[in-house]
Amino acid sequence: MAAILRFRKLCFLEPSPSSCNNINPKVEKKNDCKNCSCEENGTRKKREWRCIDSCCWIIGLLCTTWWLLLFLHHCMPPNFPGAEPPGARLRRQGVSAHHPVVLVPGIVTGGLELWEGRPCSDGLFRQRLWAGSFAHIFKRPMCWLEHMSLDNETGLDPAGIRVRPVSGLVAADYFTPGYFVWANLIENLARIGYEEKNMYMAAYDWRLSFHNTQLRDQSLSRLKSKIELMYVTNGYKKVVVVPHSMGANYFLHFIKWVEGGGGGGGGGGRGWCAKHIKSVMNIGPVFLGVPKVVSSILSAESKEVAFLRSMAPGLLDSEIFRVEALEHVMRVSRTWDSLVSLLPKGGEAVWGNLDWAPEEDHVCDSVMRKYEQQLNDTRGFQVKESTKYGRIVSFSKTALESEVSLSKSHGSCGKVRTEYDEVSQETIWKLSQGGAFTADTLLDLLRSVAPKMMKRAEAHFSHGIADDLSDPKYDHYKYWSNPLETKLPEAPDMEIYCLYGVGIPTERSYVYKLSPPGRCRSIPLQIDSSADGSPNGCLRGGVNFVDGDESVPVLSAGFMCAKGWKGKTRFNPSGSATYIREFKHKAPANLLEGRGLESGAHVDIMGNVALIEDVLRVAAGASAVELGGDRIYSDIIKLSEKINIHL
């Protein structure tokens, strides 16, 4: 195409000098051909430098420069000085592939593709709707939203739509072009000899509840079959499983599922895990849930959105373009059952009550200051200010007073219907009068503002703590992904690792307010971004922060390994060994490093050299002791001690 165009241009230019005599000046003026050198009208017409020309000139110059740079970039030797990748280093040390590796991606990072859709999605067959370039969001946003939503009743596909997970390593190696998720790890594993016969990406539809992935796609059966196959074809070597984020919960569910017999389980028998699994290396696991999910269910907001709102108030709420972005996001994401699996688990015993929380001694200043050291070097004096972390959602005083809005009806203007339309204003006002919600009462709050979603999803997930694990009700699949309501399998040799980043402020609780009145909005709650604590405090923009990896607080990622499963407990009856390996966050030193080789952020940690090395060593057969056992930077042990649950 480009070649044809260029050719055409040449034809266009060439005849013009000779034909100048014949064409009358008017016609010629219409053409952009101002650079033909005609002798006759010489002085007047000779080379008029017009703005169009200069525009073309500028664009041409930029293009040429760009190409030149691109060319130089390609000419550059590919092995530009950089740190040797851990895979290459370990290979020199003689580390080579031993155990098969199973990668379990988390929420959001796996690709989804279209297999059947409505007429508006014509031509998208087997194209990615999620991950990849996301081009369709911009081209046909409503169509895209329609296909990404699930059915509000069943939690499965709406009729006539089939969106399915991409399978294979490509499912989650890159989220979008250039934004790696698993690619770094895969590449380093390949350097010590891994390939597709001993590496498997357990892709599943992360929008569904875990049990539904099996019902609809038989994802769990596939995973079981793949693990068994790899176990056999690799000389009866057990597999190393590497789940990330929500994948950790998914794999927990799998472990219970696979041993169960009869209709509900995989029929692997009691010894299946002991026979097939060497270790589970959870990266940034969300064992006990994340508070972030609460805000996204309540108001489709998170830290970023709240900051944006405080910087440019009105932009998000304005209706200028009638986009109602947040409402759309909320409507779609509320059909995804998997979000509910990430709600805080364990209730007040783990997350704290109105007055107490395990992290209450947390000094935000240390974390915050370290994180922002580069930005402002001002040394603030430390104010010990105990934050009420237990109140995961609290309503700010100012918001409580603004009850004026209630009388206004709002049903007429929103064309996007969220569940809030079915909840009366009085209910919301009453809820906001409740003041603060802990992890326990939070569920009630969600049940009243999102009744359908919670009804659907609570058939699949549970968020409590088991009193008596031998109670037969715990055989139900809804308990399988909650580590506080299931036992680990009988696999004393199986190792469980919790690998996660620390040193980044992470959302822990929120200050909410009622949405300002008078606007035609269907989300009545929003984060009170004006709520700020003292300069060194943990409260910023309506969000309370603790230590974590930007998404998951240390408590959720580390507690099970630090205490819940440590030694022989009732959750871990066979005494599988658990290890904590924390990775301290260090921001990338310069632009060349991209997302950093020592990052501790939730997804960027997948490129952390130390983490990759740990995974590689274990996959090559090393035990935890050889790695160096626990490696802890945070207060996780102290925090865990404060949590009193019967073990």
Add this chain to the structure above:
Amino acid sequence: MSLLRRRRGGQDEPGRAPDAEERKPEHRRAEKKWSCLDNCCWFIGCVCVTWWVLLFLYNLMPSSFPQYVTDAIRGPLPDPPGLKLKKEGLAAKHPVVFVPGIVTAGLELWEGHQCAEGLFRKRLWGGTFGSVYKRPLCWVEHMSLDNETGLDPPGVRVRPVTGLVAADYFAPGYFVWAVLIANLAQIGYEEKTMYMATYDWRLSFQNTEVRDQSLSRIKSNIELMVSTNGGNKAVIIPHSMGVLYFLHFMKWVEVPAPMGGGGGPDWCAKHIKAVLNIGGPFLGVPKAVSGLFSAEAKDIAVARAIAPGVLDQDLFHIQTLQYLMKMTRTWDSTMSMIPKGGDTIWGDLDCSPEDSYIPSRRRRNTTDEPILTEDESKETKPKRRHYGRIISFGKDIAQADSSEIDRVNFRGAVKGKNVANSTCLDVWTEYHDMGFGGIKAVSEYKAYTAGDLVDLLSFVAPKMMARGSAHFSYGIADDLDDPKYQHYKYWSNPLETRLPNAPHMEIFSLYGVGIPTERAYVYMEAPSAECYIPFRIDTSASEEDQDMCLKDGVLSVEGDETVPVLSAGFMSAKGWRGTTRFNPSGMKNFVREYEHAPPANFLEGRGTMSGAHVDIMGNFALIEDIMRVAAGATGDELGGDRVYSDIFEWSDKIKLEL
């Protein structure tokens, strides 16, 4: 980009106002500035802007627009089979397994030498082939296998791509399985019920298991799909060489553990409903011979006839064919397609089953025009073609009576000494070990039938055939009970194995007919043989009559452009029909042929009624057959056999003990 536009817009406004008044001073300044470089920049800018505008317009175009244009030109297409069958109420039932053939599936790099930096998990084969042009020698190095083991050279790991993407498109826009997949998806198939059984098509079949455990994966996946789909047995759809691969698999899976998959004698009966072989080279293809013998095929021979010298020139030291030969000769799989069954199947010096084939008559038969009998008798003046002589040296030999051919046996001939010519040794092929003596001996045998071919290839390429004969066999079994037939090298030869014991399983042979297909070659010695491949197809050998069976040194016969009808259809038409010694349980066999009709215009792309070897995968009739079987139909419900060619007549001529 938007930044750029804005900038242009910003300049536009102030620039226009002074245009009329201040032209003169402006003009003065401009005259100095306007240099050649500026011209270039201006020109590139124009091109870019036009390009963007066009791109923008293209993106604005509704997606149904091309469809609308095509419909306007040619009238609406018939519904694609998926849509049609969906309206009929068909729905996904049996899980489907695709087995791609040689060449069509992608290969990607997992570990390479220095020169392949940055290609990790990028496709070396399939896709855009970008690296072929960028670093051709590196590419050849990585695509070649080890000459001794037939496995990867040390330090290189090239592995098959997995998943449906492995062979849906060969290159962007060139579909292989994509059309079939899209149609299956319309009646409800998705990845849990569809599986692409990819394997490294360069390796010998048993080596795919040794290195990648490909056979174990297929077994495990079929078992998984059968169990998760309510016990509905799988429908297997192999294409091209995949047919042989799956034949190998069916034996492998039943044989006990160390050599086989340990599935037990009734594994196939339990897990497979039907095998729909598309264009299967059951008995090999003559094309493989010319490929191995001189790295040529019809296309190359024609190119040489059109522009003699280009391919042979050493001008750029490119020696393309030599590189090609060196690379392809390390691929064991090519040897799986050497004609099997020897003279019994492919004919001897005097006669072959297809001798009566007259293309012009065939053509009229199918167009259903009334045939005048007198005309017929006049035209079919027996001018015998000797298809049995798969390789003959010189046109005379190809046409002479067998008594006139004076053959000197090449077997055991002393190979001459290698001429130490350092200039041409940069590409090493086994021909350099042959010397003049060997070359002469080969050409003096004059005519080679299928039975001689294996000896010939062992003579000219001893190393390759040593590797190949450990993995493949080309004969006909006398006694299938002989324990030697337990060895895996016989598993992919339908004439040396039994079908599994699965009386309810069905086997279909689906292939295109109506395209002249390479069947035998006229060869000549290449001039200055020391540097080049010493033999080449004699492109001057052509027949002048209207049938044009012999053209450019290639003798053609009915087929799908690659596989002759005989190879694709014989087993289902005769070898396995009823209860024979090759098919002891008497499973049903069906032959379904698809008459080739070239696309009416270029808008149709590669046609919806094509019979060509790969393009047939887009043939609507074939897709419909496959979908019906996948949705539960049996062969009889499809309508049993559907034959256009003379396959039954020809099969009858083959005297094979059954």
